[in-house]
Amino acid sequence: MKLFDKNYKHPYAYDPKYKKRAVYFSMEFAIDQPFKIYSGGLGFLAGSHMRSAYELKQNLIGIGVLWKYGYYDQVRKGDQSMDALFQEKIYSFLEDTNIKFTIEVHGHPVWVTAKYLAPEVFDTVPMFFLSTDLPENDYLAQSICHRLYDADQQAKIAQYILLGVGGAKLLDELEYGAEVYHLNEAHALPAAFHLYSKYKSLDEVKKRLVFTTHTPEEAGNEKHDINLLYKLGYFCGLTVEEVKQLAGLNTSEFSHSLVALRMSRLSNGVSALHGEVSREMWGKYDNICPIISITNAQNRKYWADEALYRYMERNEDDKLVARKKYLKAKLFETVADQTGNLLDPDALTIVWARRFAAYKRADLITEDRERFERIISNTDKKVQIIWAGKPYPQDLGAISVFNHLVHLTKKYHNCTVLVGYELKLSRKLKQGADIWLNNPRVPREASGTSGMTASMNGAINFSTDDGWIPEFANGENAFVIPRPDLSRPVFEQDEHDMNHLLDTLEHQILPMYYDRPEEWVTMMKNSMRDVLPYFDSNRMAYQYYEKLYNGQS
Template structure:
């Protein structure tokens, strides 16, 4: 029993640090103890261990000789946490005593911690993971949503249905932050209509700490207890209170832990109120006036904007801002008009709403978009803020997004890299030379590896489709077709993302009658796997989903078009690891970055995309496929028509022929050559290690120095 107890203790330690979620060998440990239970708990090791019978743990550990593997994993985690051998230990020493505070409204770390909705959150999660791997002193700050975003299902008419489930904190990989007396550590934020309270939770993400604020406490009224229930839910009043808690409450949470950050990194404008609280705090400490302290806080603030569409930036009416920030305004010794001017492009326009992005830009010295093109778009969008500066000199640069490689690369592909790039390739992933060895990989080995991943995706999709149909109480006769839906030998195209209208999910199926001949071609067929959620209030997005679903249910396409419900990180992982082609066709230039395509690259999929976001600076003519020529038209209708025509042209005259052009060995040599080009030219550049290093060198280190009042 002592041995079994020791094993359980070590497994619990592994489960409580999300380091496990980018360690394939540790994931395998949990899965092998009980594959069915592991799937039933959505890969949540905390709940898994709570539900795993002790006798089964002991029996399975003995049967499969897991003891030594568990010991090894536990040692690896301990060594990882203690190691001082990191890039940050050399290049970011100034941050040791005073780390970076990274604020984000959502964090996508793993499906077992549902506090994310999509790309922004997953980007934030990848940022934390790479900061951990690189040894960058950084603390994440967010909100604990006990109902998350929403669970998606489709009714019999293909219409999106939303459901919200309360999450049991006892089943999450989180721990309460305790005060000296052993009670939950609390913070408070005063408003004109009462005080908001929140308790703090901590999440260990490797060597990185994530703090989450939770308003579901007895000190709040019922409405405020529900404030952090749902991500991106509610009206403007709910949103501003959430953002008050994130920004002002987040700064107070860090202070309550005795941490003095040298950098505030605002991941999108949701957390911009953090700058106001930091100014208030320093004014109180130093006795200096607002103007002097404002300069110093701006110097320490890094702002990343992700939204290239004007309507996508949070704006609030002045009376709502005064109700919630009036106390802070008074502490800053600012008049009502001067304070409101901080959130306006034109400070004296009393009709202009208070914009969180404007506030963030005015109170930061380091601002960036998330791709080169997005930097251009952002400088043009916010040029009125800098009226006396030429547009090209507007102080908004760019740091192109990247993805956390070990989170998104499939274990089978990782093993191929181990054999040919060297087992230490993850530490060298950010160097171009690391990936040059991909040219020496045997074509057949690369192709076979991806075929294994494709078969895994197809099995996953078939199981999900059957489960979806069961929930809708479809007749038993419908279930037979799921055993044969999708063909492993057919060109498989994936499309998965938020169903905002500008992303044009239905573009490829726009002329559905013409697509019949293309999709059902006897010699060179095509199949599509779609997934994604529309915001609950986005009727047009829901109509797009319904359009795709009804085509998927059409007898002509039942084996060639599928829609996978309830898109999350687990679904995303299967798709980016298993498709042949990753399709992305936003209306240029409205895609800020689009990191899903970067994940697909790591697994051998070729991008087939509009020249927007990251693909505009990545495509070189041989490492994927481009839709259009990178131009836009003043008429949305004309642009959509042109992009659709280009999409079909490239699909039928490039993508399909190259995929099906096989040699005597049955290998698509030209296709594989493009895969290798993609690995060699893209993998080293579009990863989160490179991204975080860019933030350290271009923003964090300059922001951490040169302040007069700290």
């Protein structure tokens, strides 16, 4: 019997304390640089989770989608502004399962196959990736798995059906007998309707379904007209009235996160603060499951520079500083290659790098142009700034901010914008940063895990008081911008944060870095020390089993 025919078994012996068979559904996974099926933080989190689950030998498998063109490849136009290249990806490290089955999309059968990622390839749990790119399908059906987060609304809903229903039907094909269906965000919610059509009982669905929510404001949680979802086959044969009754809806607006909270037995926010915000945000609705907190984390084994930790643990500060300067120089080779700017390893280097979105305010540090000019032009206490990140390819506002920064930095030899922000560049940026700048509007950043991996590489966090930062910062390991009055207009909150950002940079960070280097090294070591072990994803993967998979609603 072939491995994938029937009765699929985990390929390694799992630890008995993680014996419950769990399946993790996610639209994106950032597993390793060659495997480009992710857009940002959700994928980085999922990738670290799959690695830590493997390290802990958990009885977990991952299910995603094999995006033919990935998210997109970020390249440059002739004037250095960004462009989005959609290029076919071919992955020789994935195995054919020879499994094929159909799902229904818009009243038509769509053929689905699955590719397998074995644990030994990237040190992850076993993973399956769904594809409709088959000759049995017409082009429209083939294109469901072409682009992550397709801009077309109906195509995106079809992608959710592929992940949710396709993933659940794959488990049926494998006769896997999953005890936990873990939805990382609500994208795979159609799996719940597949389970309902199978068991005809909401209690049986709830027994199996758990849900991680990542979006800390209700407006950001995806909603669609229920009739459109019905027409596309989202509900696995249930009528609109049956869905409304099942999900407790009295309008035609279908909130994916709200319905996930009503069909799951347990849910979690991704930081202590996000858990509080989520409970307050959803508390006005009845029949939702409890929302606990499991703070996001990142995989130390994959992300941390072990030489830095070795020197820190031996109190070899000279070697620690020398190693950090070497890592900065390696990053600056990439900067020079992309932009022609030659940066100085001795100068304070600030990095802002993450998914470009309006609330993350990539250009906040530049908004007071006079002060920005003064800081950037200071020859006594030099500052270098590097930006990187991928806007959503249809988000014209975010692309405009990215391109504005590109054109702004042409005036300065010590400021630059990089393209291609993926795992490889992310690691280089964290290794080369002295300051990891994170300035989202509070409380819109559910977690913000990039700062964790920055700390694992000797960078000091400089952040608004949002996401994971309240659980980490203690006055001796990070610089934190105090919270504004959230009842004030947004432009006043932005001004408050900008002024505190520039004040802290001018009056605390620069004097410490240049005039009191011993204090700087102490803070750097505090940051590296305090980020572990709590913000290593081994803790997170352990807690998912203890609190979510084995937890009681």
